[in-house]
Amino acid sequence: MDRLGGHHVWTVTRDGEEGPWVVHAVTGADGGEERAVRVRARAVLLATGAYERQLPFPGWTLPGVVGAGGAQAMLKSGLVLPGRRVVVAGSGPLLLAVAASLAAAGATVPAVVEASAYTPYARELPALARNPGKLGEGALYGGGLLRHRVRLLTRHAVTAAHGSDRVEAVTVSRLDRDWRPVPGSDRRVPCDALAVGHGLVPQLELATGLGCATRRTADGTLALDLDPAQRTSVPGIWAAGETGGIGGAQLALAEGELAAASIAYELKGTPRPRWAAARVRRRARLRRFAEAMAAAHRPGDGWTGWLDDATLVCRCEEVPAGRIKEAVAELGASDARTVKLLTRAGMGWCQGRMCGHAVACLAGGAPGEERRPLSCPVELGHLAQLPPSAG
Numbered sequence: 531m532d533r534l535g536g537h538h539v540w541t542v543t544r545d546g547e548e549g550p551w552v553v554h555a556v557t558g559a560d561g562g563e564e565r566a567v568r569v570r571a572r573a574v575l576l577a578t579g580a581y582e583r584q585l586p587f588p589g590w591t592l593p594g595v596v597g598a599g600g601a602q603a604m605l606k607s608g609l610v611l612p613g614r615r616v617v618v619a620g621s622g623p624l625l626l627a628v629a630a631s632l633a634a635a636g637a638t639v640p641a642v643v644e645a646s647a648y649t650p651y652a653r654e655l656p657a658l659a660r661n662p663g664k665l666g667e668g669a670l671y672g673g674g675l676l677r678h679r680v681r682l683l684t685r686h687a688v689t690a691a692h693g694s695d696r697v698e699a700v701t702v703s704r705l706d707r708d709w710r711p712v713p714g715s716d717r718r719v720p721c722d723a724l725a726v727g728h729g730l731v732p733q734l735e736l737a738t739g740l741g742c743a744t745r746r747t748a749d750g751t752l753a754l755d756l757d758p759a760q761r762t763s764v765p766g767i768w769a770a771g772e773t774g775g776i777g778g779a780q781l782a783l784a785e786g787e788l789a790a791a792s793i794a795y796e797l798k799g800t801p802r803p804r805w806a807a808a809r810v811r812r813r814a815r816l817r818r819f820a821e822a823m824a825a826a827h828r829p830g831d832g833w834t835g836w837l838d839d840a841t842l843v844c845r846c847e848e849v850p851a852g853r854i855k856e857a858v859a860e861l862g863a864s865d866a867r868t869v870k871l872l873t874r875a876g877m878g879w880c881q882g883r884m885c886g887h888a889v890a891c892l893a894g895g896a897p898g899e900e901r902r903p904l905s906c907p908v909e910l911g912h913l914a915q916l917p918p919s920a921g
């Protein structure tokens with residue numbers, strides 16, 4: 531078996547109508563010489579993970595404002611803190627983990643600012659009771675925050691970041707149920723960094739490019755629609771982990787093992803392993819918890835009230851909220867695709883990964899299916915080698 535590390539799969543095609551899959555990858559995306567690799571396969575297991583959902587607010591482009599997951603990655607990979615006094619904000623359980631890690635590494639965390647309330651978890655007592663490990667994880671982070679005297683503000687959001695060369699303070703506002711800022715509730719919190727993220731979004735472009743069916747999850751994002759054997763709706767394509775809905779590392783592992791067992795059975799007739807039944811039970815238990823978590827942290831529609839017209843929504847193409855609102859109100863755009871054509875929002879380097887959710891909300895709809903024929907930029911020569919049917 532070959533393990534190809536450091537390769538980025540930019541598309542998956544099919545060799546003829548019934549032929550094998552062809553996985554097209556490139557190396558050197560970090561500036562080295564680009565080399566193309568093609569792997570032919572009877573089955574493909576997609577486990578492309580997720581990326582952070584960002585909701586813009588005035589000042590979010592200032593140096594010192596980093597993704598919550600990014601802050602954790604900086605800390606884990608190089609023991610680098612994004613600042614000395616770091617506000618952690620957004621929504622989702624990742625915030626607690628990030629704040630606990632930052633505080634343990636020596637940063638002062640004046641507050642964790644969570645836009646949702648934790649009360650919806652109370653409606654999911656069966657899912658909580660069946661996942662004591664998750665409760666223990668939460669208690670561990672909670673204990674860490676208490677020890678470091680970190681305040682947890684629920685139903686609050688950072689609605690603006692201030693500073694000239696980098697962030698110097700943030701405005702924290704109380705939110706109503708729909709995440710609309712409550713007038714008169716603003717307070718200013720000094721800091722030199724802000725770690726912010728509003729949950730994770732499954733990375734689906736390879737799968738949707740192949741026509742795999744999706745489902746809407748409890749937090750309004752799209753995930754792959756998978757059968758109990760982790761098969762997508764396209765024969766020969768399996769998926770596991772965050773692609774089937776955000777659920778954490780244990781769920782991703784269980785799904786990966788079940789998908790691998792399913793592929794081995796279909797391709798080689800390998801009997802179902804003895805541990806499969808236990809993994810199926812674990813997957814069901816963890817998936818139930820994941821759905822409860824997604825419902826609790828679903829972004830409220832009122833977050834658009836954080837924006838002023840000058841707030842950049844698409845950072846790559848520098849498109850402010852005012853231009854998008856104009857495209858909707860005056861030019862009749864009613865979906866993200868039309869807004870993109872009229873304003874270029876989502877047309878830049880990240881291809882809407884950063885602004886896609888926000889643009890869809892501003893256009894008045896739910897985030898739609900990701901349409902990125904290529905999952906990363908590639909040289910024209912590689913494109914030219916695709917069979918015409920794949921173009």
Ligand SMILES: Cc1cc2nc3c(=O)[nH]c(=O)nc-3n(C[C@H](O)[C@H](O)[C@H](O)COP(=O)(O)OP(=O)(O)OC[C@H]3O[C@@H](n4cnc5c(N)ncnc54)[C@H](O)[C@@H]3O)c2cc1C
Binds near residue numbers: 538733770
């Ligand atoms: C900062 C942070 C902290 C977390 N902490 C916890 C925690 O405490 N507990 C917990 O349970 N979970 C935690 N999670 C979530 C956990 O990491 C995920 O649930 C788990 O890693 C999901 O596994 P996955 O295989 O689906 O995706 P990932 O582990 O994200 O793996 C996806 C991989 O696919 C690669 N990839 C994507 N697209 C392509 C492509 N086109 N070509 C080639 N490679 C590609 C990515 O580079 C990545 O290596 C955390 C996540 C983050 C971001």
